[in-house]
Amino acid sequence: xxxxxxxxxxxxxxxxxxxGFIAVSAMFLIWWERKVSAHIQTRYGPMRVGWHGALQSxxxxxxxxxxxxxxxxxxxxxxxxxxxxxxxxxxxxxxxCIPFGNIFGIELIARDLNIGILYIMALTSICVLGIFMAGWxxxxxxxxxxxxxxxxxxxxxxxxxxxxxxxAVMFAGSLSMQKIVEAQKGLWFVFQPNMAIAFAIFIIAxxxxxxxxxxxxxxxxxxxxxxxxxxxxxxxxxxxxxxEYTNMFVISALAATLFLGGWSGPFLPPVIWFLIxxxxxxxxxxxxxxxxxxxxxxxLMGFAWKVLTPVSFANLIVAGWILMK
Amino acid sequence: xxxxxxxLSDILNNYGLRQExxxxxxxxxxxxxxxxxxxxxxxxRNIFHCAISLAMTLFCIAGIYLFLNAEFLAAVQVLIYVGxxxxxxxxxxxxxxxxxxxxxxxxxxxxLASLAVSAAILSLFVSIIIGSPWxxxxxxxxxxxxxxxxxxxxxxxxxxxFEAISLILLAALVGAIVIGKAGK
Numbered sequence: 001x002x003x004x005x006x007x008x009x010x011x012x013x014x015x016x017x018x019x020g021f022i023a024v025s026a027m028f029l030i031w032w033e034r035k036v037s038a039h040i041q042t043r044y045g046p047m048r049v050g051w052h053g054a055l056q057s058x059x060x061x062x063x064x065x066x067x068x069x070x071x072x073x074x075x076x077x078x079x080x081x082x083x084x085x086x087x088x089x090x091x092x093x094x095x096x097c098i099p100f101g102n103i104f105g106i107e108l109i110a111r112d113l114n115i116g117i118l119y120i121m122a123l124t125s126i127c128v129l130g131i132f133m134a135g136w137x138x139x140x141x142x143x144x145x146x147x148x149x150x151x152x153x154x155x156x157x158x159x160x161x162x163x164x165x166x167x168a169v170m171f172a173g174s175l176s177m178q179k180i181v182e183a184q185k186g187l188w189f190v191f192q193p194n195m196a197i198a199f200a201i202f203i204i205a206x207x208x209x210x211x212x213x214x215x216x217x218x219x220x221x222x223x224x225x226x227x228x229x230x231x232x233x234x235x236x237x238x239x240x241x242x243x244e245y246t247n248m249f250v251i252s253a254l255a256a257t258l259f260l261g262g263w264s265g266p267f268l269p270p271v272i273w274f275l276i277x278x279x280x281x282x283x284x285x286x287x288x289x290x291x292x293x294x295x296x297x298x299x300l301m302g303f304a305w306k307v308l309t310p311v312s313f314a315n316l317i318v319a320g321w322i323l324m325k
Numbered sequence: 326x327x328x329x330x331x332x333l334s335d336i337l338n339n340y341g342l343r344q345e346x347x348x349x350x351x352x353x354x355x356x357x358x359x360x361x362x363x364x365x366x367x368x369x370r371n372i373f374h375c376a377i378s379l380a381m382t383l384f385c386i387a388g389i390y391l392f393l394n395a396e397f398l399a400a401v402q403v404l405i406y407v408g409x410x411x412x413x414x415x416x417x418x419x420x421x422x423x424x425x426x427x428x429x430x431x432x433x434x435x436x437l438a439s440l441a442v443s444a445a446i447l448s449l450f451v452s453i454i455i456g457s458p459w460x461x462x463x464x465x466x467x468x469x470x471x472x473x474x475x476x477x478x479x480x481x482x483x484x485x486x487f488e489a490i491s492l493i494l495l496a497a498l499v500g501a502i503v504i505g506k507a508g509k
Contacts, residue, residue: 001344006337118400125408
């Protein structure tokens with residue numbers, strides 16, 4: 001069997017479109033975060049570059065591209081160079097099976113894998129390797145502490161996160177992302193009491209998973225300078241930034257798909273619905289970040305193990321009972 | 326002009342990459358990479374690099390599973406081995422090792438004995454592989470095992486091994502807590 005040149009070209013174009021979307025989305029989110037935070041604090045935020053500072057992120061990207069790439073002399077070269085890629089590549093790979101809905105009858109999903117949600121879980125679980133490499137490879141106390149905290153946090157919060165996902169999978173009866181969306185055609189999962197709890201757990205654990213306030217102790221700037229990416233500059237720093245904001249998009253897209261009905265909705269085209277839900281959740285996460293203070297390390301770990309994990313287990317058991325009834 | 330368009334569409338639709346070749350190329354390059362990284366695990370002198378190398382080996386093996394139509398196994402391999410076990414290794418290394426630390430030696434006086442043991446295990450594997458009657462795998466997806474069937478098999482035919490493994494894991498968990506408490 002031959003894969004025609006046409007198919008190969010289409011594959012390349014799809015890849016380029018996805019990468020372009022990721023870059024533009026991250027730039028938009030950085031600008032949006034600055035605007036949201038500014039308005040919460042009754043400021044204006046960026047105003048000078050473009051309409052209400054809309055081109056500020058473009059200017060920042062150009063600046064970061066032109067900056068010198070400094071490699072401190074004491075670093076462990078291999079980990080130092082690999083870390084930014086490990087922070088970005090898994091997040092980009094997740095986009096293979098995120099269902100964006102359809103437009104003119106074309107399904108906007110790169111590949112509807114039959115293990116969809118498991119594939120996403122596997123990839124999000126390896127992002128922590130990049131943080132480890134950056135933290136250890138930088139040869140810096142603050143980076144090391146940030147890396148350690150981050151690893152402990154991500155590993156702990158992954159359990160409730162995955163258990164909340166499993167609850168949705170049980171109700172949908174499939175691991176495929178499209179089938180999960182189709183299972184919510186009648187009623188979004190979030191409107192069932194049991195799933196509402198799972199949704200709350202998912203949002204809390206997801207916020208912790210992407211290291212955002214109130215769970216941003218890995219990069220707590222008042223304690224650790226900037227955590228694991230203290231020593232990075234220029235484009236490598238930008239890669240971490242890209243990874244962080246794309247991760248936020250991915251977690252919100254997953255929450256929208258698993259609990260809020262994905263791309264389904266009345267009147268508007270599916271793509272628009274998907275983007276509204278996803279960016280709505282992203283905005284919610286930003287709102288939380290600029291409203292709540294940071295929690296302490298011990299509080300953070302205690303909350304994960306003593307509250308979130310037992311609650312999500314109990315929730316899972318109740319979900320099983322409802323399904324078996 | 327029409328002829329040109331005709332030729333172009335002909336090229337676009339009829340020429341391209343042979344699928345078998347692409348699959349073989351990916352499969353063998355993954356296998357070679359897995360071996361190289363595997364060697365890295367046992368020869369590199371920096372223990373952190375060894376752990377990264379181990380993670381890469383496990384990735385390559387997950388990729389090979391993908392080409393063998395075992396997507397579920399590939400995802401679980403990455404989730405558990407890379408996402409959990411290598412993470413745990415790295416965590417332990419970060420707690421104990423620093424960059425400035427003396428690099429470790431990967432060999433000691435028992436190198437010959439271990440070589441003999443490894444050779445014995447290798448010959449055992451090779452003899453099993455050569456001796457077993459390999460069925461020619463069907464070219465289509467008949468071998469592809471659905472997740473549903475896998476789950477049902479785990480809960481019915483293989484329920485006892487499944488429960489035994491969970492018991493062992495529980496014992497390990499309790500044991501770890503007891504040992505951790507003993508120091509206080």
